[in-house]
Amino acid sequence: MPHIIETQPDRTDLPLVVMPTVFDAMIEPFRTNLPMLHDIARVRMYTDRTSDEETLLARTADADAVMVIGFHIPDAMLNRFCGFDGGTGHVRCFAFGGTGVASYINMTKTRERDVRVCNIVHYGDHAVAEHTFALILELAREVGRLDAEVKAGDWTGAEGYALHGKTLGLVGFGGIGQTVARIANGFGMHVAAWNSHVDPTVANALGVELIDDMGDLMERSDIVSLHLPLLESTAGIVTATQLNRMRPGTLFVNTARAEIIEPGALTARLLRGDIRAALDVYEREPLPMDDPLRTVPGIILTPHVAWRNDEAYVSLTKQVVQSVASFFTGGDFNVAN
The missing domain is CATH 3.40.50.720 (NAD(P)-binding Rossmann-like Domain)
Structure with missing residues (x-):
């Protein structure tokens, strides 16, 4: 079973943010930044790596926002995340840990569905x-x-x-x-x-x-x-x-x-x-x-690793968490769509 890091698990009055998969080297930088969501949102972070769509969907079934680290979201998967075409999810914000988010998620469809997508800038x-x-x-x-x-x-x-x-x-x-x-x-x-x-x-x-x-x-x-x-x-x-x-x-x-x-x-x-x-x-x-x-x-x-180093992870993780906090507090930090 994968290890799970959770914050404020008893605060069921708060929206839930799920990170269904993460790179090992990002775990501690993310953990450092999660206090920015105190009294704003609960967080559930899975600390293993997976690209299996059914696993990703199962882990985010009750999520209001998803931190997207290193996986693509095809249209059918997007619909299930957001409760369309028979999907049961209710995700309203994707915080993408990178730039070039359009190659990972259909921006036209997220706009049509009023789902926010955030990316990060100048981190790497x-x-x-x-x-x-x-x-x-x-x-x-x-x-x-x-x-x-x-x-x-x-x-x-x-x-x-x-x-x-x-x-x-x-x-x-x-x-x-x-x-x-x-x-x-x-x-x-x-x-x-x-x-x-x-x-x-x-x-x-x-x-x-x-x-x-x-x-x-x-x-x-x-x-x-x-x-x-x-x-x-x-x-x-x-x-x-x-x-x-x-x-x-x-x-x-x-x-x-x-x-x-x-x-x-x-x-x-x-x-x-x-x-x-x-x-x-x-x-x-x-x-x-x-x-x-x-x-x-x-x-x-090389396997799409140019962006991956210790310095970049610090900025990346901070911006991802800031994007989620901004969404739930009415801001527009790093909105991509």
Whole structure:
């Protein structure tokens, strides 16, 4: 049986907030922040990991709000959570522990059902930026492969790819993109960014060149890195036409969301075999064993972990709890829909 952490269990006059699953490393940061809900809501937190829909639904059967940590909510599951289509739940608020919530829950349907969805902001700018550069460096210097070869007795080595002097093209220039730019400056790289609602003052301060056309940016860059949030306006915004303008030898990194790319376009581009890529996000997660991305030569794949580090967890957990407290006290903190 999973361990359950509860607060104010006798206060049945208060609404119930359920966290049906959680990452181990988040348990203590959440426990630290739960006092913010004192006299506002009861909390029931399950401390194990599960993605089984029936288990998640059973654990939240009497919940008024759900903290969503690391699981997707398909439409049928959403209806059962909220008492539609024969469902018995009565959830009226989902507090999502991340950004890009549109890839986890149908925002149109939550609006139609008057169900609040909250996400969090700027909690992992440094975490994602650092992972972005971990992927860039792995593509450039192949440390993981070389480590395995040396341990196997192979001293052949490999030729490195210099970052100094190369052009890094950023598609997306919010908190994460700006942090990536600062790191790139330390490597002596030239940084350019797609000019979509970018504050030129910020770009100038970081020495970043703004380019109006995304395709031009991709064609001129040695390394392309995506940092757009997933919104209704950004879904599929990176098209096959733009990806096809990347020159042979370009390095491509995505730590944002797969859904900002036209469906199937990235796989088709990578299977041409003339660019190398490192990905942390996918159209289907977990990545199926038969996904053609697994067959791309030299590709680096990580399991959607760019956002996960100790610093990010502190901000993430606080914002999730604040979102729930705001919902029950009539506020609008971090409302996503």
